Amino acid sequence: MATEPLSTGPTTRRTVLAGAAAVGLTAAMAGGAQAASAASGATGGGRHPVRELFGRLPDGTEVHRWTLENGGTRLRVLSYGGIVQSLEIPDRRGRYANVSLGFDNLDDYLKATTFFGALIGRYGNRIAGGRFTLDGRTYQLPLNDGQNTLHGGTLGYDKRVWDVEPFSGSSGVGLVLSYLSPDAEMGYPGTLTVKVTYTLTPRGSWRIDYHATTDRATVVNLTNHTYYNLAGEGSGDVYGHELTLDASRYTPVDPTLIPTGELARVAATPFDFRSGKTVGRDIRAGHPQLLRG
Known part of the structure; x- marks a missing residue:
């Protein structure tokens, strides 16, 4: 996933990040998803995403889980943090395995420090001293990794509830996850409007597209923090x-x-x-x- 920090001009509103990543796990599992798709007679379009209640935050906010299926691949995503809860892919014999790591309940996600499956922002990885200078001004961020700021700060995008819009069509089925990050949230300048699209293609590949706009100069480095074990969760180390x-x-x-x-x-x-x-x-x-x- 080729993401990098970018900024707009001081008064310009424009796209600051637009990237795409195709997660080619289908090929890694010896074409299993494609074989399963052919065996089931599945064609382009797949099933329309299905929503269910997954849990509630301490303040009562509902967290939903969305299930996507296409090309033999099944993907489950939470509105909390845009978390990929599971990614199930069949092997060449059609036997499914969840190749991503995560939890089966919301409480464990709320307590965890591993960022399992989550969307990361406003800035992925560490910022030294939690401090950066942009256009001659220095910004101080909250420190949450010793003397540094990690993955956006104490309340990064992984801990936000995203708006979710499902879609389905001949190019695939998926979700558009949106989040409005206000100016000065976690110390970052500029209001950032973020959209991340998860797509399952008819061939069973999972694609991620990132898009963000800002109303003033800022730094952006978006990514997804899924951990993978291609032999399936619970199968041992990698x-x-x-x-x-x-x-x-x-x-x-x-x-x-x-x-x-x-x-x-x-x-x-x-x-x-x-x-x-x-x-x-x-x-x-x-x-x-x-x-x-």
């Missing part, structure tokens, strides 16, 4: 999963996990996945950067 990354450099971090600015080469380090290897092969190699995780 150390045996094979991974290929076409990346020749990585960004080292300091002891508080803030990037140092260096672009280090992956060659001769545990971070070299260019030729593909299992996730766990070098995970206990004792590299200083691994020990900082």
Whole structure:
């Protein structure tokens, strides 16, 4: 998911972030969703999303769960945090597994610190010292990760109830999740209007599109925080999963996990996945950067 911080001009209202990510888990499961789709006779369009009550927040606000099905894939999403509660994909024999990690009740999500499946904003990852300067002005954010600000602050987008609009058609079925982040929320400048679209395509792929506009200069870095286990939840660790990354450099971090600015080469380090290897092969190699995780 290629997201990056962007800003508008001081008085211009325009799109500050528009990105797309296709989550190709169908291929990773050996085409199982496509096989299931063909076996069931499913065609484009899929089922219209279905809503149900999932729970209530302490103030009584209702949280709903939406179920989407298309191309053999089933996706369940919460209005709270835009959380992906489950992503079920069949293997080549049509046996389904939930390949995302999460909880089966709202209370666990409210207590968790893992950001399971959630939408992250206004700014994903850490901001050093919870402070940044934009157009000559310095902004201080709440600190929620030691001396830094993580994933937007103490009340990021993962803890907000989003407006949800379902859709279905020949291009897929999905949800448009909307959130209005007011000026100065968590210390960030500008009113930010955010829309995130989850789409299940007729081939069973899950696609995420991000779109945001602001009324003044700001910083934006949106993402989704789903954890995956392609063997299915409860199946053990992912150390045996094979991974290929076409990346020749990585960004080292300091002891508080803030990037140092260096672009280090992956060659001769545990971070070299260019030729593909299992996730766990070098995970206990004792590299200083691994020990900082």
